[in-house]
Amino acid sequence: MSANDVRTVVSAAVPNYPEMGQFLAARVKELQDLGLASNVPSQKDLIPVLAADMARDSGGDAAQYMAAAAQQINGNNTTALTSSNDRYTGIEGGLKFDELHELIHICSAPGGKSVLHNWKLQLNEGAINVFALLTAPVAGVKEADRYTDETRIVKKLLKMIASDGKEKEGYATLYEMTFVGLESETHITDFFKLVGNAYIRKIEITKEGKKINVRPDGKTPKTGPESRWTANEAGDEFQSKVRNWNLKWLEDRLPAL
Numbered sequence: 536m537s538a539n540d541v542r543t544v545v546s547a548a549v550p551n552y553p554e555m556g557q558f559l560a561a562r563v564k565e566l567q568d569l570g571l572a573s574n575v576p577s578q579k580d581l582i583p584v585l586a587a588d589m590a591r592d593s594g595g596d597a598a599q600y601m602a603a604a605a606q607q608i609n610g611n612n613t614t615a616l617t618s619s620n621d622r623y624t625g626i627e628g629g630l631k632f633d634e635l636h637e638l639i640h641i642c643s644a645p646g647g648k649s650v651l652h653n654w655k656l657q658l659n660e661g662a663i664n665v666f667a668l669l670t671a672p673v674a675g676v677k678e679a680d681r682y683t684d685e686t687r688i689v690k691k692l693l694k695m696i697a698s699d700g701k702e703k704e705g706y707a708t709l710y711e712m713t714f715v716g717l718e719s720e721t722h723i724t725d726f727f728k729l730v731g732n733a734y735i736r737k738i739e740i741t742k743e744g745k746k747i748n749v750r751p752d753g754k755t756p757k758t759g760p761e762s763r764w765t766a767n768e769a770g771d772e773f774q775s776k777v778r779n780w781n782l783k784w785l786e787d788r789l790p791a792l
Contacts, residue, residue, distance in 0.1 A: 538621040538641055541565050545642045546715045552706035556669035563638045563674060566621075571641065572634050574627040581608050581616060581624060588618040619646035632679040636667040643714050651712050654723060655778050661685030662713045665693070684782060691789035692730055692773075698790065699733035724774065731770025734788070 541562050550558040566572065575581060583597065585604035590597040607613070615625035615633050623637045640647030640663055652659040660682045668686070671678050689709070696705030708729060712722035764772070776784045 536565060536569065538566060538569065538571060538645070541569075542642060542644070542714075549707050549710050549715065552703050553669065555666065555706065555710060556671075556673045559639060559642065559666055559670045560673040562642050563635060563670065566638045566641060571621055572623045572625075572638060574625050574629070576627055578608060578612075578614065578626060581613060581626070584618065584624045585613075585616060588616075588620070592619055617641065617647050619648075621645060630679050631676045632667065632671060632681070635671060635674060635676050636664060636681060639663050639667050639670065649713065650720060651723065654720060655780070657682075657685045657780050658689070658777055659713070661687075661689035662709055665689050665709070666713065687792065688777070688782070688785055688789070690792055691785075692726075692777075694790050694792065695733045696729045699729070699736055701729060701733070705729055724770075727770040727774035727777075728767070729770075730773045731764075731766040731768070734769040734773070735764060735766045 545559075545562055575584065582601060582604045585608060586600040587597040589600040589604060593600075614629055615623065615637065617623050617637045617640055621641050623634055623641070625634055637647070643649040643659075643663070644652065647663075649659065651662065661684075664682045664686045667681075668678060670676075693702070693705045693709065696702065705726075708722060708726040712726050715722065760768075761772075773785075773788075
């Protein structure tokens with residue numbers, strides 16, 4: 536078995552929610568059994584690991600990338616990293632949740648660089664972390680706060696979809712856009728169609744017979760295009776605002792957790 540074999544299993548079928556955590560825990564264990572997760576004694580020891588990865592991606596000798604790797608590791612206070620050759624390296628004594636999160640990245644694409652990762656890094660990190668939180672109890676790993684804004688937005692999008700009675704469909708589509716059909720953005724659009732359908736269900740009729748869109752926080756939008764959105768238009772707008780990572784706009788329209 537190889538990391539590619541594990542990814543083939545992950546992308547072959549969409550497990551039911553909430554059994555996704557159990558399914559992914561088994562895949563993470565397979566990656567660990569392949570020896571793809573390892574630790575080094577200190578932050579300094581991560582520098583040659585990153586330098587080798589830079590050389591692997593760009594060509595040349597790892598020695599010539601040592602200075603750049605040191606600047607990145609020290610500047611970002613990096614305690615763990617995932618390499619393009621599907622390896623996770625962390626500092627000894629680090630949190631197991633970080634290893635879990637990164638191995639789930641590897642389940643999505645080589646080095647974790649999936650279509651969703653390239654489409655919007657923040658959405659991908661939030662999705663991966665939601666799946667890591669589902670997986671952690673099954674894997675016997677203590678949860679940790681990571682990617683708090685990203686995770687919160689993904690949870691709120693899922694809650695919006697669940698308010699339309701489609702919780703399982705929301706998780707299934709999130710799984711598909713993270714792990715399945717990695718040559719296409721189709722599943723990303725499908726996810727936001729569910730968001731759009733859920734959002735326009737908030738429409739109410741005023742006493743004057745005017746149709747308005749009531750946000751999940753109870754506020755109503757000012758007169759304008761938003762009050763007349765179709766489901767597809769709402770989905771397109773949410774997709775656009777996520778891609779631009781407009782947190783204020785999103786928080787104003789998504790339900791509280």
